[in-house]
Amino acid sequence: VGDALKDRFDGASRVMSNSDHETSVQRNDAAPHRIPRKDRYRFQLRPHNPDHKSPGVKDLVYLEPSPGFCEKNPRLGIPGTHGRTCNDTSIGVDGCDLMCCGRGYRTENMLVVERCN
Known part of the structure; x- marks a missing residue:
């Protein structure tokens, strides 16, 4: 298990979030629209480097690089x-x-x- 996680960590790719779900929902104050639970946190991850492929469901990704600890x-x-x-x-x-x-x-x-x- 540890080796598999280490391999994923070593191959992790930087991504950007493309959350257009919120803008696609039409708001109507008279009749509030409830978002189904399965769609509530749906967002698109795009690679930070456009030359890289989009991450798969089992790929490890990160939004910001870690700070240097040295x-x-x-x-x-x-x-x-x-x-x-x-x-x-x-x-x-x-x-x-x-x-x-x-x-x-x-x-x-x-x-x-x-x-x-």
Whole structure:
């Protein structure tokens, strides 16, 4: 399941919403028109890039790109990754390659001596 979701995430495409349903409904205050539940949220998704095909029902899409988390952005409450401790042997999100966003990093070896009871 995780691999399938990751594949969809990697292939997600940016789209724009084309919601003309609201304008196509004629409003009449004397006799309000109720929209059937199945049609209430109907809208058209168009690819942001006109050269791409329209998304299918199982495609993963997004409306806006995610903000960058490498650099500090106080307006969005993003602290950035500068100065954080990373794991240089990890390939996960705590790994230095990913966390340092390609800026490089310094390693520091520490010898810790603790007393045993």
